[in-house]
Amino acid sequence: MKAKVSTKAFAVIAIVVCLALAGVVSYYAANTPDGLTRVASDHGLDDKQKNHATDDSPLAGYNAKGVADKRLSGGLAGVAGVVVVLAVVSGLTYVVRRRRRDDMPQD
Amino acid sequence: MHIPDGFIDAPTSVATGLVAAAGVAVALRKAGQELDEKTAPMAGLVAAFIFAVQMLNFPVGAGTSGHLLGGALAAVLVGPWTATLCMSVVLITQSLLFADGGITALGSNITLMGIVTVAVGYAVFRIVIRWAPSSARSVSVAAFLAALVSVPVAATAFVGLYEIGGTADIPLSSLLAAMVGWHVLIGIGEAIITGLTVSSVLAVRPDLVYGARGMLTKDALQLRPSLSSQTRS
Numbered sequence: 001m002k003a004k005v006s007t008k009a010f011a012v013i014a015i016v017v018c019l020a021l022a023g024v025v026s027y028y029a030a031n032t033p034d035g036l037t038r039v040a041s042d043h044g045l046d047d048k049q050k051n052h053a054t055d056d057s058p059l060a061g062y063n064a065k066g067v068a069d070k071r072l073s074g075g076l077a078g079v080a081g082v083v084v085v086l087a088v089v090s091g092l093t094y095v096v097r098r099r100r101r102d103d104m105p106q107d
Numbered sequence: 108m109h110i111p112d113g114f115i116d117a118p119t120s121v122a123t124g125l126v127a128a129a130g131v132a133v134a135l136r137k138a139g140q141e142l143d144e145k146t147a148p149m150a151g152l153v154a155a156f157i158f159a160v161q162m163l164n165f166p167v168g169a170g171t172s173g174h175l176l177g178g179a180l181a182a183v184l185v186g187p188w189t190a191t192l193c194m195s196v197v198l199i200t201q202s203l204l205f206a207d208g209g210i211t212a213l214g215s216n217i218t219l220m221g222i223v224t225v226a227v228g229y230a231v232f233r234i235v236i237r238w239a240p241s242s243a244r245s246v247s248v249a250a251f252l253a254a255l256v257s258v259p260v261a262a263t264a265f266v267g268l269y270e271i272g273g274t275a276d277i278p279l280s281s282l283l284a285a286m287v288g289w290h291v292l293i294g295i296g297e298a299i300i301t302g303l304t305v306s307s308v309l310a311v312r313p314d315l316v317y318g319a320r321g322m323l324t325k326d327a328l329q330l331r332p333s334l335s336s337q338t339r340s
Contacts, residue, residue, distance in 0.1 A: 005312055007145065007148060011148050011152060014152045014155075015152070015155065017156070018155045018159040021156075021160060021162070021163060022158065026163060029162060029163045029164045029172075030164040030165055030166045030172035031164070032164070032166065032170050032171055033170070033171060034109075034164060034171070034173055034174060035108065035167070035262070035286070035289035035290050035292075035293050036108045036110065036262075036265070038171040039285045039286055040114070042285065043277050043281065043282060043285060044275055045114055045274075045277060047274075048114065048275055049111050049112070049114060050112040050209070051112070052112055052206040052209060053112065053206075053210050054202070054204070054210065055206050059204050059205050061205065061206060078162055081158050081159075081200060081204065082155045082158055084200050084204065085151075085154045085155050085158045085197055085200050086151045086154065088196050088200070089151040089155070089192065089193055090150070090151035092150075092192060092196065093138075093142060093147050093148075093150045094147075096139045096192075097139055100139030100140070
């Protein structure tokens with residue numbers, strides 16, 4: 001019988017994969033505009049485009065400001081994003097489940 | 108398909124903001140029913156994975172790229188309500204931290220990429236699964252098809268939204284043709300990534316895949332073999 005991969009091992013592997021994708025592989029991603037951006041420039045949708053309010057964010061554009069090396073700059077931004085998203089959703093999940101447990105004690 | 112600030116006018120942005128807020132509020136209530144003690148960790152992992160893969164643009168044609176949206180993938184892995192939560196957190200993080208997607212456009216982006224893709228993806232998934240034999244392959248194929256359809260539909264929804272509240276006057280037919288054209292191609296990439304990811308999870312922990320519920324054997328290590336044809340894929 002096939003040994004089951006523990007949830008903890010699964011989670012660790014998944015997180016490592018996410019960090020590798022965002023932190024390393026992202027450097028090699030295509031840097032051409034995406035579909036919407038392309039259509040926007042072809043058809044003039046971006047005539048009215050406004051500057052982004054958080055363009056001054058230290059991670060704006062998926063580059064860590066102040067880090068000269070492009071690869072490292074992008075990698076750090078990716079890693080930061082993975083960590084933030086993981087933490088926020090995990091926290092939300094905890095709250096959502098806790099609230100449900102409180103509402104329905106026999107769950 | 109992240110909409111920047113300035114594309115959609117203020118009243119429409121407010122309206123989509125309300126739609127998004129309502130969707131997230133309902134998702135917060137309902138997500139608790141989708142996740143149990145064992146599968147709860149999947150929510151964070153799915154959200155992190157989608158964030159990471161969204162950074163990996165792939166070429167789809169001359170000078171244009173696409174990236175995974177992830178709504179269908181999330182719906183199959185953790186259920187539609189949790190998926191909406193995951194997508195919303197990803198989109199909000201991207202907008203606030205990375206200036207990817209306008210802040211005033213958050214309502215529109217969450218509506219299109221967090222609600223439309225999830226709803227359409229999950230609906231297609233359930234329809235396909237209903238008629239397919241009960242197997243791991245069916246789950247993967249259904250996820251593939253769900254993703255394939257979800258992207259051009261979201262693109263169409265964008266066009267609809269733009270016709271209502273777009274800041275520039277663009278003829279509907281040319282906008283529709285352009286958006287759907289590119290996003291059919293992007294949908295193929297989305298489908299491949301989705302199918303591969305779902306198959307991978309099914310191969311090691313099928314019990315963690317929301318869309319495979321009801322298809323597991325008693326010991327939850329394998330998917331129940333299909334009754335009519337050969338089993339393990």
